[in-house]
Amino acid sequence: MRSFRLLLLPFSILYGAIVFVRNWMFDKGWLKSTSYDFPVICVGNLSVGGTGKSPMIEYLIRLTKEKYKVATLSRGYKRKTSGFLVANAETIATDIGDEPLQFYSKFTDEIIVSVEAQRTVGIEALQNLPNAPAVILLDDAFQHRKVTAGFNILLTPYHDLYVNDFMLPAGNLREPRSGAKRADVIVVTKCPQGVSESKMLQITRKLRPKGHQKVFFTTISYAETIQSENDKLLLSSLKDEFILITGIANPKPLLQHLNDEGVSYAHLKFPDHHHFSESELKVIKQKAGNKRILTTEKDFMRLQGSLRNLYYLPIEVAFLANEEAFQKEVEDFIDLMI
Template sequence: MRRLRLLLLPFSILYGAIVFVRNWMFDNGWLKSTSYDVPVICVGNLSVGGTGKSPMIEYLIRLTKANYNVATLSRGYKRKTSGFLVANAETTAADIGDEPLQFYSKFGDEIIVSVEAQRTVGIEKLQLLSNKPDIILLDDAFQHRKVTAGFNIVLTPYNDLYVNDFMLPAGNLREPKSGAKRANVIVVTKCPTIVAKSEMLQITDQLKPNAQQHVFFTTIAYSETVQNETAQLPLFSLKDEPFVLVTGIANPKPLLEYVNDLGLLYTHLKYPDHHDFSESELNTITQKAGNQKIVTTEKDFMRLQGRLDNLYYLPIEVAFLADEDVFQEQVMQFIDVSI
């Protein structure tokens, strides 16, 4: 498959040139980009999907919500609505998308969860709310150059660094590697739980950060339980109980490696990222499961809850391997200076 994609390199060169010119026009003021008085933190990437943006947004929410009124602003990918919406207790994944619903399900009215495809419009609408936010977290908006975020966090997976990739369609990059220079920090995500200092230095050299950029390393911290709206079970209780594992995410490999390392017995049903499950697919999952439990990711649970019986999800969080205090200090210093 990779060799076939390499045949598309001429198209990648053309696409890369177009994006490079677009970025140059924003950088030099030929295209308008708006800055805001409210602190805006953008979490994004250079590649398509699967870098861990949602767990990083949740990390930032936990870091800031005690002291500030926090809003998240997402596009609301694959939602069946349009325009600006703020989540409430009646909101569904069809209304705002699975990832924003995940934020609301986890934090509720402690934060403002909003969606709007045009981020400039979304920020303006948020500032008109009676409980307008002190901070806005932009989810997956690094390429949305019409907004000048005050602090940019670029994510890149440990096993798929952007420096080793090509532009679309031959590779998975949405913009040239040089775009990473706009970031304040670069975070290498989905690392093994132990990475030697020497390897961190080697990866940092590969990424070639500028003098102002710090490179951080994180891993996925999986919960010790699976849960749903009413129940919570120790993950280890599935040790001798086969289950069906359903994934509709860009890169299920780290999850599969984790459950394999635990020695769990499962049947994996893989679907595309943000998949909209049909009734026939739900019937297939139900038939495969029989009396077995069905385990899925937290994001997929947002789309599957109430549609499958015996359904559980496995929560995850970001865990820093080093220098977490430095990361937190940089974020909080940006906020404090900006407010």
């Protein structure tokens, strides 16, 4: 597989050159980018999927929702609708996408959850709502250069740093590494729990942050309980084998956690944001029988109502150090803009 991807390097160079020129034209002001006089915070990455954007958005929601009216704005990846939509009690995953539905399911009326492929259109629509938000969180919009967010949070996974990667299709980068200069903070995600301060320093040096940038390190915090629509169970209480279904970019951290917990499972792996067909659901039901089925929270949004004994394992972002400094960066930006 690696040798095959190396054969694709010429295409990566061409693609990288095209994206570089596009970014350069935005930087020079030859392509229009809209900025705003209210807080717009972007969470994104340089690579395709699997960096932990959704848990970071949820972290920011928890950080800000008590003080401000907050809205999330996502593209609504793989939804079957178009245009600007705001989530409500009747919304399903195919209306707005699994991750926005996840935000709405967790926070419901505490925030506004919206989708619109054109972020400038979405931001304008949010500002025209009767209950217009004070703070807008852009989900996966780092490459959406038509918007100049006031504060950019760039995520990169511990085991797959963007500085070690190549442009698509030989690698997983959506834009050249130089794009990292637009970030205000860089967050290394999915770190092992016991990563040392010396290792953090080593990675920080490798990332070579600009003078205005700070680097933070986070890990995945898994809940002790798994949840269904109306039930909760301790993960450690699962003595019998269960079926694990994943439709995420990188299930390895979850698999490692389950292995560390010593539980027994059979893993059915699907592509990221996978929409399950009736035939696939039938196969899953046959394999599961009367066994419990465990999935990720994002997958649960698409699978609920289609499978019996379906549970998900909640996750959150946990900072390994300097959490207060990160919060201060965000809060100082918001206070400056309001």
